[in-house]
Amino acid sequence: MARNRFDEDEELVQEFKWSHYKRVGEYVTPYKPAIGKVLIVIILANIASMLGPYFMKIAIDDVIPQKNLQLLAIITVVFLLSLFFIAWCMRYRILAITEIGQDILKDMRYSIFEHLQRLPFSYFDNRPHGKILIRVVNYINTLSDLLSNGLINLISDIISVIITLAFMFFIDVKLTLYSLILLPILFGIVMIITTKQRKAYQHLSNKQSNLNAYIHESISGIKITQSFAREKENARIFDEVSDEYRTAWMKAVKIQFLLWPGVQNISVLTTSLIYFIGIRQIGVDVSTGTLIAFIGYINNFWNPVINIGNFYNSLITATAYLERIFETMDEIPDIQNAPNAQVLPPIKGQVTFENVVFRYEEGKNILDGVSFDITPGETIALVGPTGAGKTTIINLLSRFYDVNEGSVKVDGFDVRDVTLESLRTQMGVMLQDTFVFSGTIMDNIRYGKLDATEEEIIAAAKVVRAHDFIKELKDGYNTVVEERGSTLSAGQRQLISFARALLADPKILILDEATSSIDTKTEELLQEGLQQLLKGRTSFIIAHRLSTIKNSSQIFYISEGKIAEAGTHDELIEHKGLYHYLYQSQYDLVRVS
Template sequence: MARNKFDVDEELEQEFNWSHYKRLAQYVKPYKSPILKALFVIILANVAGMLGPYFTKIAIDEVIPQGNLTLLMQLSVFFLISLLVIGWCMRYRIYAITEIGQDILKDMRYSIFEHLQRLPFSYFDNRPHGKILIRVVNYINTLSDLLSNGLINLISDIFNVIITLVFMFFIDVKLTLYSLLLLPILFVMVMVIKNKQRKAYQVLSNKQSNLNAYIHESISGIKITQSFAREEENYQIFNEVSEEYRTSWMKAVKVQFLLWPGVQNISVMTTCLIYFVGIRQLGVDVTTGTLIAFIGYINNFWNPVINIGNFYNSLITATAYLERIFETMDEVPDIQDEPDAQILPSIKGTVDFEHVTFRYEEGKNILNDVSFHISQGQSIALVGPTGAGKTTIINLLSRFYDVNEGSVKVDGFDVREVTLSSLRTQMGVMLQDTFVFSGTILDNIRYGKLDATEEEVIEAAKVVRAHEFIKDLKDGYHTVVEERGSTLSAGQRQLISFARALLADPKILILDEATSSIDTKTEELLQEGLQQLLKGRTSFIIAHRLSTIKNSSQIFYVEGGRIAEAGTHDELMAQRGLYHHLYQSQYDLLQVTD
């Protein structure tokens, strides 16, 4: 079976390096103050935790042999207070670090989503949307434990180790050195495991991305799947992709869990060593209280070491996901504001294409040396065969792409020299692929002008003849539509998109197959409103129904990347050229259909 984009592993264009953690630190920096507060509380808890074994040593070696009941009660009270302090600190720590971690994740998620909004169409055309979605949601969620618990706990555990070592050296230097004897084995183990673990999780992130992409594609195309009875084949493909994910997960987990038992075993061996050495020296260099206190401190020492090992595990695991997150953030938008871009002032609507040549890939020009001038208020119809360059013209005008040669100007301003926001906010665009967002119809129409009143929305809907069907819905303009407008017909979605574009009150209006899904009767009504609306506005109309463009100021017949014919409907019909042939073919087809 031929492999599709969803089940092809993505290759990293730039491998992760440790300097990337400086970027991660930039998300932590704004929360320095609450982090320091949490650290202070954690250190306080660590110090309080160190007092228990020390009180035990004093009680066994001095207080109990002396029969000093008063001092024993005082030690008990101090020990109880230390436990209460630890309990309060732990409660504060859990709440504080969880809140800080989630705030950091929110900031990261905002950064990647904001960056995605600025990436060009080509980025989304070349990738399954499921593979993009997983980076914004799943991969960042995977960092939750690392940032919520791991980061602050790491600093806490480092302090814990240092404080424990200070107490241990203070009590007995020789036993402390024995306690550190097996640490080199741990370091060797970590170095051996880390590379295998990182590679295993890189593979896992690819398989997780593939699975997510296929699920997303399957849900989006469920109507086609059921129409062609493809359920069984899709189930088989899903099984294969899911099995690859399960296998890679098991391999990654096997490698990850090698570290924890290793550290645990070294901890137990160290405790046994201290018992062996301590008992042999008991009554000579080591007291009973010292040995018992030391066993307590050994646990206090190795518990944070185990935690640091787990954090390192999480760090290596997270690295595989951070690589993908930062790879997305490092995507440079092909189209962005120049450093010295100026704000485009309120425009009148003149448009000039000056010797424009454009290509998506080298050696294959879509437009070849195209030049034309459009005056304010003119309506221009673009017709011609599929792939001739009609949509490319309006994409260059909206600066979804940049020209390779020549220039596109609006009111004399080169579109590359003005800010994208100031250019596009003065244009109303209705693309062939109509999109309706989940939410109310009112909000969908208001999408292009958020401050529009309900009356303005209704007026726009009336002009494009959408009002009739909207008012008949259960809740009228407040009717909630599902994702992609699945509860509406294709024609209804187009009318809503039309109203959205018109409500923005643009100086330049772009309609790409705007009436392709509207029935003939509705189209006739729509034309009445359009003729009134287009007055005073420059408009570009792409339509295969030639009846919708007969009244255009000019009609451009685009073929082979050039404007082969230009003129009014009557002028082009009189020439008996390409446009005449196209119009006559469509007219004859309608006659046959009738």
């Protein structure tokens, strides 16, 4: 899964292994007791279903010729009772299997979602989100029938075949062997078809993933699409991607549906063969009742064989999706706890970078030998041109990425030697892309501190000047906002993020362009709250609006992966270097406007 375009097929990094079926079995294991009950019911139902042909044989060969009406009535009543029993067993099986199957799917979906939560930023940066989403929803859903009905039905059908063969051998060994004569042909057909089928469904999964990725991308960018009146062009692209999916689907199902006619035809040929042999008495000597009973057993034999063939068909289809599901689950997080990672104790907020070098994969160094030592409570502003490495510094501090060389330490602890949870729970991060989740405003502010009281939430909102606009909303703090906070302005989303960060009460606070979407008037109000937010915390602020960082303890001018200048605002202005030029340019621009 290494490509980042909707129109490029994903390369399958790891081919499917038979051991992967064992992994599916691990999800089945917790439900063995429930499955065992279903199997007992299935066995009893299969035994009951064997009574019909056997009663018919007795009736034709013995009861009717002897005109034994009393025995005929008993057989009829027992036969009817067996039908009612079979019907009850079928109802129980359907309900129980469906519940078990959905529980298994729920566990698998949880596993992949939980694993995605631990994958690093780089994983999501390099992949269309639609191609990730389809694994959690669509691909898991394709396993529904396989796990809800297929697995239990397979066991049921195998038991049915065994019981049926036992009855058949009990009645007539030669006829039974004649009934199995066409099985090798069936196995040959299955092997030919399934090889082509798996490749076809691998191709289909690619096209399905591409389509989902384009839909997700188009919905995410709908505002841009309408702004540039690009609807027709996007519809044309969608039609192409959708047509590729349709073509792959038709090819896959054409191959899949070849198996059923093959099995069905062999079943009919077998039945015809037994009629021919039984009537002509070729190598056998059977009564009419025996022949009729045997034909009934042949149907009981081939019906589960057909079902087993369909299950194998479904298994091959599901294999193409299991490959993708397990590929995601096997993605090793670049950032994870070291084997001997310790819990980071409550911190004071000292931050040290020692000769830090960082680069993305095999590219050039983004940071090249960066070193600094920040004492607790200092406010550090990071400024400089786009791409200089400002955001990289805070990403390394939060351990969203790991350094290539050097070390990042908090209170003397290397961030790679402590658990991620203990590190990040003591930090408050406001990234440039302010994210508001669907739900109430109160829930969004409470996101970083789930046990916060309503009073604490309101107090935090007041400090960052979010309270005034919140209380004017229809339902105040209980106002429900849409996904990504689309019903709020960019400035309102940032104020909510400020309140969220303050409520978490972190010792290290990171603000990445935190005031970029706030108007000047709101910013003036926010500055008062911001000073309280920064008070007593080690803070890192990335800001292009230099008026917001004049009071910082130190300002680092980052250029070409290095700290080109460092000092207070007044010191750097007096130095008349890069920061002075940047500040003067911005000041002149504001004055002209």
